[in-house]
Amino acid sequence: MSWTDERIEKLTKMWEGGSTASQIAEELGGVSRNAVIGKAHRLGLKARPSPVKANDKTADRAEAAPAPAKAAKPAPEPAAPRAAPAAPAPRAAAPTAPTPAAPAPRAAAPAAAVPAGDAPAAAPQPRIVSVGPGGFLRQGPGDQQAPIPPAPPRRLVPAKPSPEIADKTSLLDLNDRICRWPMGHPGEADFHFCGEKVNPGFPYCVEHCGRAFQAQLPRGHRRPPPPLPFGGPRVR
DNA sequence: CCCTGATTCGC
DNA sequence: GCGAATCAGG
Numbered sequence: 001m002s003w004t005d006e007r008i009e010k011l012t013k014m015w016e017g018g019s020t021a022s023q024i025a026e027e028l029g030g031v032s033r034n035a036v037i038g039k040a041h042r043l044g045l046k047a048r049p050s051p052v053k054a055n056d057k058t059a060d061r062a063e064a065a066p067a068p069a070k071a072a073k074p075a076p077e078p079a080a081p082r083a084a085p086a087a088p089a090p091r092a093a094a095p096t097a098p099t100p101a102a103p104a105p106r107a108a109a110p111a112a113a114v115p116a117g118d119a120p121a122a123a124p125q126p127r128i129v130s131v132g133p134g135g136f137l138r139q140g141p142g143d144q145q146a147p148i149p150p151a152p153p154r155r156l157v158p159a160k161p162s163p164e165i166a167d168k169t170s171l172l173d174l175n176d177r178i179c180r181w182p183m184g185h186p187g188e189a190d191f192h193f194c195g196e197k198v199n200p201g202f203p204y205c206v207e208h209c210g211r212a213f214q215a216q217l218p219r220g221h222r223r224p225p226p227p228l229p230f231g232g233p234r235v236r
Numbered sequence: 237c238c239c240t241g242a243t244t245c246g247c
Numbered sequence: 248g249c250g251a252a253t254c255a256g257g
Contacts, residue, residue, distance in 0.1 A: 002249095003248085003249085020239090020240070020241085021240080021241065022239085022240080031250085032250070032251075033240090033241090034250055034251060034252080035249075035250050035251085036250095037241060037242070037243095037250090038242095038243095038248090038249065038250055038251090039248090039249080039250085040241095041241095041242075041243085042248070042249080046241090046242085048241075049240095049241090
């Protein structure tokens with residue numbers, strides 16, 4: 001697969017929307033998670049909370065002697081790696097949380113680059129109450145402007161499996177007082193459980209206890225095994 | 237182990 | 248430019 005404009009667009013959209021690289025890769029199809037990340041970086045749209053990049057400890061005091069015991073590898077010159085990434089904003093450590101780029105007062109275009117080095121004026125920033133999942137900003141009820149990155153498009157799942165089993169005993173309905181004898185095949189839409197009142201002391205109702213527990217007959221008098229509750233192993 | 241994103245580097 | 252391999256934190 002190649003990176004067509006459409007695919008790039010989708011990647012960009014999902015990436016900025018907060019989808020994980022895996023989700024994006026799955027959605028696009030034909031590409032791996034790594035491919036998505038690599039492409040995203042090449043496109044210049046990086047910058048999302050990375051689980052591994054949270055490092056930012058101020059150097060600490062009372063910590064001198066212990067040997068670093070690190071860098072078992074090449075450890076080349078710290079400077080001059082590869083293509084010098086135009087480090088845009090080496091701004092001093094901001095005391096506040098690293099919230100997403102403050103919405104520009106004018107052009108609301110979510111530009112990837114934030115070269116604005118020094119903006120002394122405190123722009124009419126919306127009052128940020130909290131940061132929701134995906135990094136979008138919650139605002140106070142009085143604030144007008146809608147949150148610009150709207151809720152990230154997460155994958156949706158149906159609230160209910162299907163109306164067919166709505167009145168049937170599902171896995172979640174099981175307790176130790178109702179018969180858990182399976183009806184149908186697991187994985188199928190109408191799979192459910194017996195749901196009858198249990199035979200006290202047993203996990204099944206009286207009827208299914210009769211199926212589950214059978215007297216051991218003397219050798220030579222065994223009957224062929226009863227049909228398995230699931231109808232036997234299924235072949236896919 | 238699983239997940240995540242970041243980085244490297246041969247192609 | 249691409250992406251597998253690798254790294255490293257959660």
